Amino acid sequence: MDLTDKRAQLREFVTRSLGTPNLAGDDDIFEVGGATSLFSVELVIFIEDSLGVPLADDDLERDNFATINAMAAMIDRKHATP
Amino acid sequence: MRIQLTSEQLENRSRFGAFAEEHIAPLAAASDRNGRIEMSVVKRLARERFLGSRVAVSFGGDGLDMISYGLLHEEFGKACSSTRSLLTVHDMVCEAVERLGNENMREQWLPLLTSGERIAAFALTEPASGSDASSIATTAVLEGDEYLITGKKTWISFAQLADVFLLIARDGEHGTMAGFLVPADTDGLVVRPISDILGLRGSMLGEVELTECRVPASSRVGSPKMPAGLIVATALQLGRYSVAWGSVAIAEACVASSFRYSSRRYQFNVPIFEHQLIRAMLTEMLAETKAARLLCYEAGYLAQERKPDAVEATLIAKFFASKAAARISADAVQIHGANGVSKNYAVERHFRDARVMEIIEGSTQIQQITIPKYGLRSYSENR
Numbered sequence: 001m002d003l004t005d006k007r008a009q010l011r012e013f014v015t016r017s018l019g020t021p022n023l024a025g026d027d028d029i030f031e032v033g034g035a036t037s038l039f040s041v042e043l044v045i046f047i048e049d050s051l052g053v054p055l056a057d058d059d060l061e062r063d064n065f066a067t068i069n070a071m072a073a074m075i076d077r078k079h080a081t082p
Numbered sequence: 083m084r085i086q087l088t089s090e091q092l093e094n095r096s097r098f099g100a101f102a103e104e105h106i107a108p109l110a111a112a113s114d115r116n117g118r119i120e121m122s123v124v125k126r127l128a129r130e131r132f133l134g135s136r137v138a139v140s141f142g143g144d145g146l147d148m149i150s151y152g153l154l155h156e157e158f159g160k161a162c163s164s165t166r167s168l169l170t171v172h173d174m175v176c177e178a179v180e181r182l183g184n185e186n187m188r189e190q191w192l193p194l195l196t197s198g199e200r201i202a203a204f205a206l207t208e209p210a211s212g213s214d215a216s217s218i219a220t221t222a223v224l225e226g227d228e229y230l231i232t233g234k235k236t237w238i239s240f241a242q243l244a245d246v247f248l249l250i251a252r253d254g255e256h257g258t259m260a261g262f263l264v265p266a267d268t269d270g271l272v273v274r275p276i277s278d279i280l281g282l283r284g285s286m287l288g289e290v291e292l293t294e295c296r297v298p299a300s301s302r303v304g305s306p307k308m309p310a311g312l313i314v315a316t317a318l319q320l321g322r323y324s325v326a327w328g329s330v331a332i333a334e335a336c337v338a339s340s341f342r343y344s345s346r347r348y349q350f351n352v353p354i355f356e357h358q359l360i361r362a363m364l365t366e367m368l369a370e371t372k373a374a375r376l377l378c379y380e381a382g383y384l385a386q387e388r389k390p391d392a393v394e395a396t397l398i399a400k401f402f403a404s405k406a407a408a409r410i411s412a413d414a415v416q417i418h419g420a421n422g423v424s425k426n427y428a429v430e431r432h433f434r435d436a437r438v439m440e441i442i443e444g445s446t447q448i449q450q451i452t453i454p455k456y457g458l459r460s461y462s463e464n465r
Contacts, residue, residue, distance in 0.1 A: 013390075013410050014413075017237045017390075017459060018457065019458060019459060019462055028308070030310070036311070036313060036315075037309070037310065037311025037315035037396075038315050038319075038393050038452070040309040040311065040315060041312065041315045041316055041319055041393055042390035042393050043387055043390075043423075045389070045390045045392070045393075046314075046390045048388070049387075049388035050388070050390065057182075057184045058303070058305060059182075059183070060182065060304060060305055060309070060312065061305050061307035061308060061309075062307050062309045063307060063310065065309050077248070078395055
């Protein structure tokens with residue numbers, strides 16, 4: 001799966017899960033999107049196992065998960081420096 | 083599609099069942115009566131590597147797959163729900179440390195937890211904060227390289243036994259929920275036993291009061307910037323799975339006892355099994371138990387495959403199985419008649435234990451708020 005596919009799948013997963021099809025890339029999912037702690041668990045699993053992007057201890061920070069763009073940027077970074 | 087245990091899972095189930103029958107079941111009634119489980123049992127659980135069994139082999143665990151882990155809970159839970167609940171709380175802590183702790187924490191704590199040298203308990207609930215976990219009042223304030231923790235926890239399973247608590251407190255700086263590994267012998271930490279409870283009476287409940295307890299900053303599990311509630315949700319995800327299987331265990335034990343009893347108890351010159359109303363009850367009990375187990379299998383499979391849907395599946399499994407255990411254990415008592423309310427039959431204990439299963443790790447009513455949100459995800463026109 002290339003980077004573009006991963007970003008598209010991430011967006012689809014987040015908007016479908018939160019029921020917010022119009023969520024903007026910079027909207028804070030924990031505020032605007034109503035993401036719960038259970039969703040955080042799903043999100044970590046999705047990024048690690050469905051997208052195949054292993055997360056390190058210090059990746060698990062709110063800022064990296066707050067918006068679709070932030071998550072995509074984290075995936076980009078990890079893609080560039082695996 | 084194939085719903086069939088692997089040969090390894092079948093072997094595991096036999097091993098778990100044999101252990102439970104030999105070492106746990108004989109002590110279950112005494113555990114219920116005395117409000118504690120024997121240290122000899124705890125040591126034996128540790129020796130056989132049943133504590134922290136999900137943890138990776140490199141940290142001393144057994145690296146048990148999720149289905150085998152569920153079978154472990156069913157086999158142990160059939161014998162004694164209190165002993166099974168020790169696995170639940172201890173393993174929730176292992177799960178949080180393994181998934182969210184840093185390398186140093188994993189290397190320091192996981193071998194101690196998997197060997198049973200340290201018993202862990204999960205301290206979340208407070209006198210004024212139950213289902214609304216986000217309202218916890220216990221605070222952790224960073225002072226230099228230490229956190230100062232103050233607050234009160236209650237209804238903490240195995241608080242009387244624990245060497246260390248995964249304690250959830252409000253971060254004084256960020257205001258978010260944070261988890262800390264707090265040794266039970268920390269200055270300022272006091273455990274007060276809670277006794278004479280309805281069910282899971284051997285789970286050695288306690289109240290934990292912390293007065294300016296100092297722990298190193300390195301005791302914090304995960305980054306201070308971690309998404310709010312991730313640590314609680316991670317631990318509870320495993321706990322819920324464990325409780326779902328524990329509920330199946332209660333249901334299975336009640337079904338088995340009810341079939342045996344109804345086959346040998348004669349009324350009107352026939353075994354009561356021959357009476358249609360008894361058969362109607364047995365049918366419901368049997369079908370519900372199998373349905374609950376299938377939901378647990380689904381949740382376990384998805385978790386093992388690391389699918390996000392495991393979260394929803396586990397919620398549904400716990401919701402259904404705990405309700406089923408309550409209904410089935412009540413029917414089991416009814417089928418056993420006067421014997422069912424006596425200490426002569428374990429269904430009396432299972433009935434009381436089943437009541438607890440609908441309350442812990444997310445009450446039935448909380449699940450009824452949460453699960454429909456997942457339904458909407460699947461059935462919404464916007465999907």
